[in-house]
Amino acid sequence: STNVTCNWDMDVYDTLIITKNRDSAEAWYVSNAIDGYNKYDSWDNNAIGVTTDANVHAVSGATLTLGSTLSNDAYVVEFHKAGLVASRDTTNSDGSITGAGDSLIISANTTSGFSMLTFTGGGIADTVGHGLTQAPEFIITHSDNGGDQHAVYHVGVASDAETDYLALDTNAAAVDTDMWNDTAPTASVYSIGTSTYASRSGATFTTFLWHGVEGYSAFGPYEGNSSSDGPMLNAGFLPTSSLLKRIDSSESWYSHDIVRSPYNETLALLYVDGTNAEVTTTANQIDMNSNGVKIRASNNGINASHTLIYSMWGG
Numbered sequence: 001s002t003n004v005t006c007n008w009d010m011d012v013y014d015t016l017i018i019t020k021n022r023d024s025a026e027a028w029y030v031s032n033a034i035d036g037y038n039k040y041d042s043w044d045n046n047a048i049g050v051t052t053d054a055n056v057h058a059v060s061g062a063t064l065t066l067g068s069t070l071s072n073d074a075y076v077v078e079f080h081k082a083g084l085v086a087s088r089d090t091t092n093s094d095g096s097i098t099g100a101g102d103s104l105i106i107s108a109n110t111t112s113g114f115s116m117l118t119f120t121g122g123g124i125a126d127t128v129g130h131g132l133t134q135a136p137e138f139i140i141t142h143s144d145n146g147g148d149q150h151a152v153y154h155v156g157v158a159s160d161a162e163t164d165y166l167a168l169d170t171n172a173a174a175v176d177t178d179m180w181n182d183t184a185p186t187a188s189v190y191s192i193g194t195s196t197y198a199s200r201s202g203a204t205f206t207t208f209l210w211h212g213v214e215g216y217s218a219f220g221p222y223e224g225n226s227s228s229d230g231p232m233l234n235a236g237f238l239p240t241s242s243l244l245k246r247i248d249s250s251e252s253w254y255s256h257d258i259v260r261s262p263y264n265e266t267l268a269l270l271y272v273d274g275t276n277a278e279v280t281t282t283a284n285q286i287d288m289n290s291n292g293v294k295i296r297a298s299n300n301g302i303n304a305s306h307t308l309i310y311s312m313w314g315g
Contacts, residue, residue: 004064006079010037014082014107016116016208017057017064018043020270022260022278023073031057033085034105034118035206041142044275046169049146050206076260076270076278078241080208080313082107082116083131094129095189097122103204106131113213116206118144123201125181127189135185136209137219138311140168143197144204151179151197153190156221156309157247162191166245171252171273185209216314218292221247224303228283230295231303233310238290240315243272244302247309251301258288258315265296 006015014033020026027042035041038054055067066075089106091099097119098104108115108131115131121143130136137155142148150168157164157174165179166172178193185191190209192198198205212218218235224246225231244254253272260268265284270276285302287294293312295303302308 002066002075004066004077006062006064008081009061010059010064010079011061012085013109014085014088014116015059016080016082016114017059018078018080019057019066019070020076020255021071021073022076022268022270024071024277025275026071026073026277027275028272029056029070032116032206032208033082034088034107034116035144041144041206043140043150043168044273046149046167047146049142050144076257078257080114081112082109082114089129089131092129092131095127097126097128104129108132111213113211113217115209117209118204118206121192121199121201121203121205123194123196123199125178125191125193126199127191128207129189130185130207130209132209132211133187134211135187136190136211137185138210139185139190139207141192141198141205141207143200144206145200148197148200148203151195153180153185154245154247154309154311155219156307158221158307164247165197166247167197167273168253169273171250171271173249174247210311218312219310221307221309222295224295224305224308226298226300226303226305228296228298230297233293233295233312235292235312237292237314239288239293239312241313242286242288242293243311244286245309246301246304246306248306249300249304251304254285254302256286256288264288 183191
């Protein structure tokens with residue numbers, strides 16, 4: 001087992017933990033406090049739901065123990081801080097999904113613009129309170145019972161963000177459906193349609209939501225130019241982690257961070273939609289600069305002459 005130290009007490013603050021093997025092909029292991037740190041989901045796999053395994057992530061205060069289920073390899077771990085465990089909202093009635101009737105539990109960090117929640121789906125078009133003070137710009141939702149894609153809402157999906165969705169577990173292009181009930185999120189709720197990926201009757205859904213916060217996070221679209229001198233994604237801060245995706249073609253979700261490549265030239269790449277080991281390139285993919293991300297590769301995955309999306313977080 002290996003211990004990793006978080007910057008806060010994860011028994012006090014609800015936390016999203018994302019872990020990936022760098023050396024070998026292995027699933028993404030994703031745990032959160034509301035479902036329980038002894039359970040995990042795999043963002044690369046739509047066939048399974050939340051699985052109980054205390055030998056993946058074990059939490060004690062600020063210490064995360066990576067357990068015996070994981071290989072004897074190098075891993076990267078990312079933490080997102082939600083609200084206080086003691087302040088979870090279990091009575092929210094901002095939307096048609098409520099704490100009282102649909103087991104809605106919300107843990108929101110309005111400072112960092114991140115919230116996590118669980119609820120029981122009704123199989124119909126609904127609205128769900130999220131606990132933030134601004135409209136979410138990036139949403140990931142998935143059924144704990146499995147068999148469904150990890151549906152993604154992103155504000156940068158052309159002009160039709162509320163009508164289109166992406167799936168985190170595939171490299172597919174954006175699809176026009178009623179996933180979000182053709183309704184953009186608001187400062188109090190987000191909308192879900194009748195798709196089983198967002199609202200299967202009787203299924204438990206876990207959802208993660210973010211909006212941009214000045215100096216910490218940013219979400220949006222950019223236009224690629226198929227050049228090694230690609231566009232500059234100006235966020236106004238030094239990103240610690242970034243996620244890039246072309247939206248109109250079958251291209252993977254590209255995950256970079258400044259920890260695996262501790263200089264602005266980022267050579268280490270992981271694909272969120274696959275189990276692949278880390279890819280180390282000879283030429284840098286992106287520069288992580290003090291004011292955002294500069295695209296340095298000309299490949300179709302991050303710099304085709306089409307619309308792509310970015311998500312960025314600072315440390």
